[in-house]
Amino acid sequence: MHERAGTLALPEDLIDVDEVTASYYDIEPDPTNPDQRVVFGTSGHRGSSLDGAFNEAHIVATTAAIVEYRAAQGIDGPLFIGRDTHALSEPAWRSALEVLAAAGVTVKVDSRGSYTPTPAVSVAILCANGAPEALRTTGAGLADGIVVTPSHNPPRDGGFKYNPPNGGPADSDATGWIAARANEILESGWRSVPRVIGSDLFEHPCIQAFDYLDHYVSQLDQVIDIDAIRDAGVRIGADPLGGASVDYWAAISERYGLDLTVVNPNVDPAWPFMTLDWDGKIRMDCSSPNAMASLRHTMTPGPDGSTPYDIATGNDADSDRHGIVTADGLMNPNHYLAVAIEYLFTHRPGWPATAAVGKTLVSSSLIDRVVAAMGRSLIEVPVGFKHFVPGLLDGSVGFGGEESAGASFLRKDGTVWSTDKDGIILALLASEILAVTGKTPSQLHVEQVERFGASVYARVDAPANREQKAKLAALDPSDVTATELAGDPITAKLVRAPGNDAPIGGLKVTTDAAWFAARPSGTEDVYKIYAESFKGAEHLAEVQQAARELVSAALG
Structure with a gap:
């Protein structure tokens, strides 16, 4: 850091x-x-x-x-x-x-x-x-x-x-x-x-x-219940983070009569108004607590417990990602995806009864538990939004989402909206959720945790040269000889996604209580370790260490 x-x-x-x-x-x-x-x-x-x-x-x-x-x-x-x-x-x-x-x-x-x-x-x-x-x-x-x-x-x-x-x-x-x-x-x-x-x-x-x-803006009411947002008087603060959505948020406010403020309307290709990300770089990552520090500070409750907005949101430079801030702070992208999925599949009667949920295999297992409780099918695919395109196109997938705060979903009538990630509709959905349920997405996440358990999720990097990254991308399950992960029996070793049998370009290892996935970076000499545990932070650290050891052994 x-x-x-x-x-x-x-x-x-x-x-x-x-x-x-x-x-x-x-x-x-x-x-x-x-x-x-x-x-x-x-x-x-x-x-x-x-x-x-x-x-x-x-x-x-x-x-x-x-x-x-x-x-x-x-x-x-x-x-x-x-x-x-x-x-x-x-x-x-x-x-x-x-x-x-x-x-x-x-x-x-x-x-x-x-x-x-x-x-x-x-x-x-x-x-x-x-x-x-x-x-x-x-x-x-x-x-x-x-x-x-x-x-x-x-x-x-x-x-x-x-x-x-x-x-x-x-x-x-x-x-x-x-x-x-x-x-x-x-x-x-x-x-x-x-x-x-x-x-x-x-x-x-x-x-x-x-x-x-x-x-684009004229069709948003076919995807989002904007009448509910307006009628409930939800106060929205939208921060484009100096990106392409800046004029879109102003147009949304004007066209639909929303109580919506464009928090920062400035555009500057040097981004002097940004706070530095975890590594000291300027990065318009609306899922990063550091990049979103200014908006998070804006939403800090005052002495009377009030905030200037009921929901504050951020988008990255091309608006395909979303960040959701409530009085409780910036939501973890996985937590918001789980809340959005449960809300949408219980508030979109026009969607096909057989529509499935799509997630990347490095997204939280909390989503798996939520989807199972709703009786819906889960389609787990490799990293890359392209894997959701066929299902969104024909309506067989109602929602497709990535752990990196990118997602899209169907129009209210069950037909396709966008087959690329749409940070604007995910940001607006947070206000619809509050308007319809009377609870913020972060409050609904707390309720999900009470029903499905609390998980700890993190991504860390480990060094790897070009040859090691190539070997990682070509691993076979047989290359992993371990039978346990952080004290629990391994239940699966995956190099292909169960949802579409496509190669994941790495390895995922699961137990009943935790999992990790390792993938090579496409731009740096590192590989990424995604991990999650339902046993707490200490167990997550054990999973991460075990992941490094398993991958190192497999790479020789």
Whole structure:
């Protein structure tokens, strides 16, 4: 933990925005350097221009690869593109437009010339494709999309995501092909890619305006019981954390007549108003107590027990994540997911009776207990929201959520809303829960603990080099010879997710009282250990230590 974690950023913590944007154009990556090639993780290609990992060459090559990919798939409808507030997002957005326009791709850009949250792009794609009944995975007339964002990453970073016609994150077949082709273009000469340069770009007939804000906000009452929120007079404080949702929250307040205050309407690509995360970096992680320190302080009850808002919320830079703050403090993302699931499946009569709950296998087992008590099916998948897309699309999954505070769910009539994470509707749901039940989500969590038991959950990192991370990702259950975990018999050793039999890229070991999962980091020389215990903090520490030993033994 950094000594200044949770304190306001100082001038020396801030990026030089001019240097970051200049490096985007000035530094040309070395395609023979593994750290400077195009690599799609679970959320697209990410990196910093300063490191030669996110530069003009990457975006030109990746966009050219996307043009070829959509042509090979027969996708010739419009491409919806959005960007967040990171310094690198606007230049990368422009580079992509230059390539797309030259290729004759019709591109839908924000009519305000402003920022666009990830969920707004997903909703636009799905509505354009007539989801869910008319949606095909490939073919003429279908729309797809790009979101230029590194999500909650520090200000020096950039990110680039592709969303196919299903509206969600592209699967590994698509991203693998796109990344491989992009790297070929980097090697063969990315400067030869045709582009529309200069002032002619926004006069090009392929560049068309689209009102993402109105299209998204006008449909929110089909997903959230906004009448209940307004009628109950719930006082909402929404903090966009300097991200793409800033104008959306103001529009939501105005359109629906809510008692909603945009806590911080400022946008600055250096993020001088942020408090430092656990490692001393500026990171727009709305699930982090340190990054959310300012909003948490705002919600500290006064001498009379009152707070300025009944519910306060945060979103990350592209608004696909949520953070929920009540008078009790910032909710653990797992706790809120469990509360949201139980509320939704008992307050959405229009949802299919057979709709299941989707969770990543590193999310809390509290969710398993809640789902079992409701008599619903649980689908446990690997990390990556792409695994929820098919179920959300056809309504067989009512709710899909990740432990990292990302989730989405169906419209009230049981049809698809967004197949990408939507931090805005999860934030609004907290106010609906209070309006309808008279209790905050944190109060409902206490009631869940009384019924299902209290758990302790944490994620820690352990060092691992490139070779060790590759070995971890390829483990077999037989590589783990232990029969006990922290004193309890091991009940399962998983390298594939039980919900869809997809590889988890690591290992999960469970007992009746605890579990851990180990996965290699895609960006650092570490592996991540997720662990949970229903026996308390001391037992969790034993589980974490046992996890390190088990993984070390398996890696040899």
